[in-house]
Amino acid sequence: MSRMSTDISEARLAHPDVSSGAGAVAADIEDYVALLKPRVMSLVLFTAFVGLMVAPGHIHPWIGLVALVCIGLGAGAAGALNMWYDADIDGRMRRTAARPIPRGKIQPGEALGFGTVLAIGSVMMMGTLVNWTAAALLALTIAFYVFIYTMWLKRRSPQNIVIGGAAGAFPPMVGWAAVTGTVSLESVALFLMIFMWTPPHFWALALFRSEDYARAGVPMLPVVAGADETRRQILIYTALLVPVTLLPWALGFAGAVYLAMAAVLGALFLGCALDVFRRREGELAERAAKRMFAYSVLYLFLLFAGLLAESLLRLAPGTPGWL
Amino acid sequence: MEPDDEGRTLTPEERRRRRRRNLALAWFLVLLVVLFFVTTLVRLGGNVANRPL
Numbered sequence: 280m281s282r283m284s285t286d287i288s289e290a291r292l293a294h295p296d297v298s299s300g301a302g303a304v305a306a307d308i309e310d311y312v313a314l315l316k317p318r319v320m321s322l323v324l325f326t327a328f329v330g331l332m333v334a335p336g337h338i339h340p341w342i343g344l345v346a347l348v349c350i351g352l353g354a355g356a357a358g359a360l361n362m363w364y365d366a367d368i369d370g371r372m373r374r375t376a377a378r379p380i381p382r383g384k385i386q387p388g389e390a391l392g393f394g395t396v397l398a399i400g401s402v403m404m405m406g407t408l409v410n411w412t413a414a415a416l417l418a419l420t421i422a423f424y425v426f427i428y429t430m431w432l433k434r435r436s437p438q439n440i441v442i443g444g445a446a447g448a449f450p451p452m453v454g455w456a457a458v459t460g461t462v463s464l465e466s467v468a469l470f471l472m473i474f475m476w477t478p479p480h481f482w483a484l485a486l487f488r489s490e491d492y493a494r495a496g497v498p499m500l501p502v503v504a505g506a507d508e509t510r511r512q513i514l515i516y517t518a519l520l521v522p523v524t525l526l527p528w529a530l531g532f533a534g535a536v537y538l539a540m541a542a543v544l545g546a547l548f549l550g551c552a553l554d555v556f557r558r559r560e561g562e563l564a565e566r567a568a569k570r571m572f573a574y575s576v577l578y579l580f581l582l583f584a585g586l587l588a589e590s591l592l593r594l595a596p597g598t599p600g601w602l
Numbered sequence: 603m604e605p606d607d608e609g610r611t612l613t614p615e616e617r618r619r620r621r622r623r624n625l626a627l628a629w630f631l632v633l634l635v636v637l638f639f640v641t642t643l644v645r646l647g648g649n650v651a652n653r654p655l
Contacts, residue, residue: 305616305619306619306623307619307622307623308623310623311623311626312623339644341640343640345637408637408641410636433649
């Protein structure tokens, strides 16, 4: 992606033309893969896998794999439909100008068809091969990301990623439902962890990318309410997030090791948020925001990795009961 | 070189990309067939062999 980024001219950033490409003739496989947002998909798959592993009950490994394939395809579909709808503003932002549609590699209509087929296919596959509760949740995830976040909120409200963040929070619930066929308090706790993590994660990014969002006309919080208010909101959401991450232990599906991990990692995340809140000028402020953004990805990964490790240890013979 | 459906003449590079896309789609369909076939076997399990005659 970095090599492609260097190809983006100022002219394209100023006047994106999403209909100039030759479309399918010019598209390579890599362009279609890029349409699926593979990096987002990897995090979605990982959290869904953890949901699948920590859920009570048994699932045949092959059916579990099928569920993950459906979730991956569904996440990719949502990404493709998001790129189709946002092609105009993607071309105006440095972070997204190298995507296949702004570059003219794929025509918007092709992305729409690709995304629609994958969305319907992934939901139907989940329903017929796994169960219909997981399929319904997967459909809700795709619909939430495409209709609620992309089409409705993203260009209208600074609360876009607060509410839209639900789309990224559903995957562990889908994984859980693939095993149990139900929605329960425990799976809602996994949902809440990602839901509360999303605002500080994205607002940290928006702090050092606010020019990009302003140019595209996206009303992200720093653009609408200013950097200082964004810093205050990051701190509030982070303070609310840390207790939420302790819910798996409180509800009894995580043990003492996870509790210790969540407490330490949460304290570090809170430290990052305080750093962002305190440093408001120049290079130090930008560095604090970048550090918070980078750590936020690691933070979520480690929390879910902790849950996964504990569930695997419980399966091992001779594990102490307090774990 | 022959023109495509829209009257454009494809360059060798474009023809190569089209072929790669077609192959990727073919492999995807093959994997889908395998996925459905194996899943059917897994879900049916031994129930077919054990059914009352």
